[in-house]
Amino acid sequence: xxxxxxxxxxxxxxxxxxxxxxxxxxxxxxxxxxxxxxxxxxxxxxxxxxxxxxxxxxxxxxxxxxxxxxxxxxxxxxxxxxxxxxxxxxxxxxxxxxxxxxxxxxxxxxxxx
Amino acid sequence: xxxxxxxxxxxxxxxxxxxxxxxxxxxxxxxxxxxxxxxxxxxxxxxxxxxxxxxxxxxxxxxxxxxxxxxxxxxxxxxxxxxxxxxxxxxxxxxxxxxxxxxxxxxxxxxxxx
Numbered sequence: 001x002x003x004x005x006x007x008x009x010x011x012x013x014x015x016x017x018x019x020x021x022x023x024x025x026x027x028x029x030x031x032x033x034x035x036x037x038x039x040x041x042x043x044x045x046x047x048x049x050x051x052x053x054x055x056x057x058x059x060x061x062x063x064x065x066x067x068x069x070x071x072x073x074x075x076x077x078x079x080x081x082x083x084x085x086x087x088x089x090x091x092x093x094x095x096x097x098x099x100x101x102x103x104x105x106x107x108x109x110x111x112x113x
Numbered sequence: 114x115x116x117x118x119x120x121x122x123x124x125x126x127x128x129x130x131x132x133x134x135x136x137x138x139x140x141x142x143x144x145x146x147x148x149x150x151x152x153x154x155x156x157x158x159x160x161x162x163x164x165x166x167x168x169x170x171x172x173x174x175x176x177x178x179x180x181x182x183x184x185x186x187x188x189x190x191x192x193x194x195x196x197x198x199x200x201x202x203x204x205x206x207x208x209x210x211x212x213x214x215x216x217x218x219x220x221x222x223x224x225x226x227x
Binding site for chain 2: 032034036041042043044045046049051090092094099100101103104105106
C-alpha cells in the first residue's frame with residue numbers, strides 16, 4: 001500500500017520569504033514521488049519528480065524538493081515566494097509497475113504582499 | 114501543442130439527465146486518465162486507458178458511469194442518469210508511457226447537477 005500525507009492544509013507566507021510545504025509518504029517499495037501545482041480554475045501541472053536518482057530535485061519556477069528516506073519525507077521548498085506562487089500544491093506517490101498515482105489532500109499556499 | 118482539451122468547461126444539468134464529458138489528449142500520448150475532484154474526497158482516479166484500451170476502471174463509482182476511448186485522440190466520460198452527488202470537477206490527463214507519473218492535465222469540466 002502507498003499513501004502520502006500533506007501535513008498542512010493551508011500555509012501563508014509573505015512575498016519574498018521562504019516556502020516550505022511538507023509531505024510524508026508511505027510505500028512498500030521504492031517510490032516515485034511528485035509535486036503538482038493547481039492554480040485556481042486550472043488543471044494540475046507537474047512541478048518536479050523524484051525517481052531514485054539525485055535526492056535533491058529541482059523543478060520549475062524555483063521550487064525544489066529533497067527526498068529523505070530515513071524520514072519518509074519529500075518536502076517542497078522555495079527560497080523566496082512570489083505572488084504568482086499562490087495555488088494548491090499536491091504531493092503524489094506511485095509504485096513501480098503501477099500507473100495509478102496517489103494524490104495527497106493538498107496544501108493551499110497563500111502569499112501575502 | 115494545444116495541450117489536453119476538455120469540453121464542456123462548465124455543465125449545469127438536472128438530476129436524471131445524461132451528461133457527456135469529452136477529452137482530446139496530447140497527440141502521441143498513449144495513456145489517458147479520468148480524475149474527479151471534490152472538496153470532500155480530493156482527487157480520485159476514475160479510469161485510465163493505455164493505447165485506447167481501458168486498463169483499470171476500479172475507481173468508477175457505479176454503473177451510472179461509463180468511459181470510452183474510440184481512438185487515440187478522443188475519449189468520453191458519460192454519466193447516466195446524473196445525480197446531485199456527481200457534482201464535481203472532472204479532469205482528463207494524458208501521458209507518455211515512458212514518462213511515468215508525468216501527467217498533463219486539461220483544465221477540467223465543472224459539473225453541477227441540480
